[in-house]
Amino acid sequence: MNRTTLSLIAGATALAAVTGFAALSAPDAPGTDTAAKAAAQLPVERTSLLCPTPSTSDLAETSYTSFTPVTKGTGSGGKAELREADEESAAADGEDKGDGKGEDGGKSGEDKPAKPVLTPKEPGKPVTGDSSGGDAPALVGTADGRFAPGWTVQETTEVAAGTGRGLQGVNCTAPDTDFWFPGASTDADRTDYVHLTNPDDSAAVVDIELYGKDGALKSAVGEGITVPPHSSEPVLLSTLTGERQTNLTVHVNVRSGRVGAAVQALDDKLGGDWLAASTDPSGSLVLPGIPKDATSVRLIALTPGDADADLKVRLASPSGLITPAGHETVHVKGGMTAAVDLGDVTRGEAGSLVLTPTDRSVPVVAALRVVRGKGDKQETAFIPATRPVGTRATSADNSGKGSTLSLTAPGAAATVKVTASAGSEGGTPVSKTYTIKAGTTQDIEPPAPGGLKGTYALTVETVSGGPVYGARTLTASEDGVPAFTVQTLPDDRGTVAVPEADEDLSVLQR
Numbered sequence: 001m002n003r004t005t006l007s008l009i010a011g012a013t014a015l016a017a018v019t020g021f022a023a024l025s026a027p028d029a030p031g032t033d034t035a036a037k038a039a040a041q042l043p044v045e046r047t048s049l050l051c052p053t054p055s056t057s058d059l060a061e062t063s064y065t066s067f068t069p070v071t072k073g074t075g076s077g078g079k080a081e082l083r084e085a086d087e088e089s090a091a092a093d094g095e096d097k098g099d100g101k102g103e104d105g106g107k108s109g110e111d112k113p114a115k116p117v118l119t120p121k122e123p124g125k126p127v128t129g130d131s132s133g134g135d136a137p138a139l140v141g142t143a144d145g146r147f148a149p150g151w152t153v154q155e156t157t158e159v160a161a162g163t164g165r166g167l168q169g170v171n172c173t174a175p176d177t178d179f180w181f182p183g184a185s186t187d188a189d190r191t192d193y194v195h196l197t198n199p200d201d202s203a204a205v206v207d208i209e210l211y212g213k214d215g216a217l218k219s220a221v222g223e224g225i226t227v228p229p230h231s232s233e234p235v236l237l238s239t240l241t242g243e244r245q246t247n248l249t250v251h252v253n254v255r256s257g258r259v260g261a262a263v264q265a266l267d268d269k270l271g272g273d274w275l276a277a278s279t280d281p282s283g284s285l286v287l288p289g290i291p292k293d294a295t296s297v298r299l300i301a302l303t304p305g306d307a308d309a310d311l312k313v314r315l316a317s318p319s320g321l322i323t324p325a326g327h328e329t330v331h332v333k334g335g336m337t338a339a340v341d342l343g344d345v346t347r348g349e350a351g352s353l354v355l356t357p358t359d360r361s362v363p364v365v366a367a368l369r370v371v372r373g374k375g376d377k378q379e380t381a382f383i384p385a386t387r388p389v390g391t392r393a394t395s396a397d398n399s400g401k402g403s404t405l406s407l408t409a410p411g412a413a414a415t416v417k418v419t420a421s422a423g424s425e426g427g428t429p430v431s432k433t434y435t436i437k438a439g440t441t442q443d444i445e446p447p448a449p450g451g452l453k454g455t456y457a458l459t460v461e462t463v464s465g466g467p468v469y470g471a472r473t474l475t476a477s478e479d480g481v482p483a484f485t486v487q488t489l490p491d492d493r494g495t496v497a498v499p500e501a502d503e504d505l506s507v508l509q510r
Contacts (some may be wrong), residue, residue, distance in 0.1 A: 032296045039497035043074045044150040050252040050260030051172035051231055052195035053140035059160040063130045065397035067457040068123040071149040078145015085232045099310040126424040126457050138232030149494030154397040161190055164266030167476050169485030170274035175199050177254040183367040183382050184248045185332040186238045189268045190212040197232040204257030211302055212245040215335050215497045247339040250303040268310050272377040273485050276314040279383040283361030285385035287368050288352040289406035289471025289486055292323040294373040297342040301364055306334040309362035316352045316408045350443035352408040372482040381486045388467040390491030395472040396457045400448055404473045408441040412423040414465030415471035420447045424454030
């Protein structure tokens with residue numbers, strides 16, 4: 001059972017528990033023409049997000065942006081907040097003891113709940129916060145009620161110098177039990193960490209498996225890693241194996257509990273960025289939003305099973321699907337990481353990579369390592385394979401300049417609505433509609449709110465047509481280095497399908 005199915009089941013169960021309604025009916029008798037009642041799409045009522053420790057550099061400047069799009073069908077209540085991961089348990093203890101009061105009724109400094117780092121005020125308006133240096137902690141966030149559907153938090157860090165210098169960005173992720181990261185490395189120039197964040201009251205037990213060009217790497221150290229409750233653990237990949245591998249796939253498998261996971265890939269010469277997890281293994285994959293001025297693009301792929309995969313490689317350009325010369329197909333051996341250097345495959349135009357099976361379909365995970373710049377002025381970012389935009393996807397932390405929205409429709413043409421939210425310090429929302437032709441990628445300079453002050457969020461909604469995939473690129477100039485970071489735009493899963501109840505069981509509500 002994949003993560004999507006588990007998420008939907010969990011969401012439906014949670015909704016039934018909260019509302020006190022459930023479906024309870026006998027199967028239709030043979031010969032009856034009673035139609036099955038359609039499931040209703042209802043807003044999720046609670047969600048969690050986990051932000052990894054941003055940097056250990058004293059030169060790091062980190063900003064956090066929280067945003068919840070306005071969703072129909074939600075009530076007027078609810079809240080969202082982000083707390084330091086290691087203070088979550090202290091906050092819970094304080095609440096258990098009476099809002100920070102000791103047994104004598106007086107206040108205890110140790111038991112007093114920690115103040116949230118970031119607290120959104122209302123859906124539709126971003127809230128920002130920042131930190132400096134290498135002591136910024138991992139964050140654990142929860143949202144419920146009207147703040148839960150589509151809640152998005154972006155963590156963006158600028159590092160002025162040293163290993164991994166440049167712009168690093170990541171969307172804070174929901175806790176899960178299974179993650180694949182093609183594109184990691186234990187090369188001499190790389191310092192890669194897997195960040196594991198546990199939001200729960202009990203410890204999580206995690207296995208980290210590494211797959212190189214010849215298959216799985218032996219590592220007893222990666223088995224049974226314990227992540228204590230309400231804490232975050234960075235695991236240096238080079239401590240898990242003595243082998244130097246330029247291209248690795250990391251598999252994070254949670255034996256018990258759940259965690260948020262992300263890979264921080266830091267390079268001595270090429271800067272660095274966060275590597276988000278690839279979408280679930282699939283026979284066909286889309287990797288959207290390659291910057292038009294990319295000077296080097298590397299595809300890293302793995303098929304988790306024993307079967308080999310043969311994939312057709314195509315680039316969705318502004319004019320349609322094209323096959324890169326010399327890279328028509330890629331062969332991925334079962335359980336082995338394959339890497340293909342595609343060079344400056346976009347040739348100065350917007351592009352997204354589309355992978356499809358040449359014959360039989362074999363599940364694959366994949367990511368791109370993208371480099372901009374030349375010589376000692378190069379910077380790196382990563383683009384994992386992602387889910388479609390679907391009903392709605394959101395990208396936070398956009399400013400008046402330096403943001404590019406890339407949308408691709410690998411199959412049929414599609415129409416999308418892009419909405420720029422109000423600014424974090426003022427501004428009026430603006431919406432525009434775009435048509436993406438079949439097989440193409442379109443780079444869009446996002447609409448900005450009227451009278452923008454601060455940062456804003458972009459929400460992409462599919463209006464009609466085929467599946468659309470998206471990514472947002474942030475750019476900045478750091479002493480001549482073309483710093484950048486790319487975040488994909490998967491469906492925010494802000495609603496869940498709940499079958500219509502045949503019988504009102506509200507008497508069971510607790």
